Amino acid sequence: MPVKIPVMFLEGRKCIYCGAWKPYRLADRRVKCKTCRRYYSLKKLKNDLSILFYFALELSANRTAKELGLSYKTIRNKYMFFREKISKHLEDNFQKLSGELEIDETYFGGKRKGKRGRGAFNKVVVLGILERNGRVYTKVVPNVKAETLMQQN
Numbered sequence: 001m002p003v004k005i006p007v008m009f010l011e012g013r014k015c016i017y018c019g020a021w022k023p024y025r026l027a028d029r030r031v032k033c034k035t036c037r038r039y040y041s042l043k044k045l046k047n048d049l050s051i052l053f054y055f056a057l058e059l060s061a062n063r064t065a066k067e068l069g070l071s072y073k074t075i076r077n078k079y080m081f082f083r084e085k086i087s088k089h090l091e092d093n094f095q096k097l098s099g100e101l102e103i104d105e106t107y108f109g110g111k112r113k114g115k116r117g118r119g120a121f122n123k124v125v126v127l128g129i130l131e132r133n134g135r136v137y138t139k140v141v142p143n144v145k146a147e148t149l150m151q152q153n
């Protein structure tokens, strides 16, 4: 898998939540951390990272589902989760943006027949902000009316 995640996380030797070197295997093959007491499945972790990889490649949820042999619903939910996290990160870091900004909107979602662009159903509108130094921030917005865009600032 091309995602570069240190192997100690994938092998369950280091906790993904607190970074402690103490997780141990449970009978159901999940990993539990002695320090923060949280547990998780290594299989799920690997799956999630694969989904994230395809998400970053901008593959549609449908295509990713086929590639990984998982259900469309699983992938779609995970994609929404990633978008929300990106949105949250953008919100939290908005003040740190500096310099000249370019704002654009784009539409994420699987290919479908019929209406495209504005007004298309099932599309998530992502507000992208390109900083002149090359960093790009995105924000999921409920719709693209001017007021909505202004509220993001």
Ligand SMILES: [Zn+2]
Binding pocket: 015, 016, 017, 018, 019, 020, 033, 034, 035, 036, 037, 038
């Ligand atoms: Zn931990």
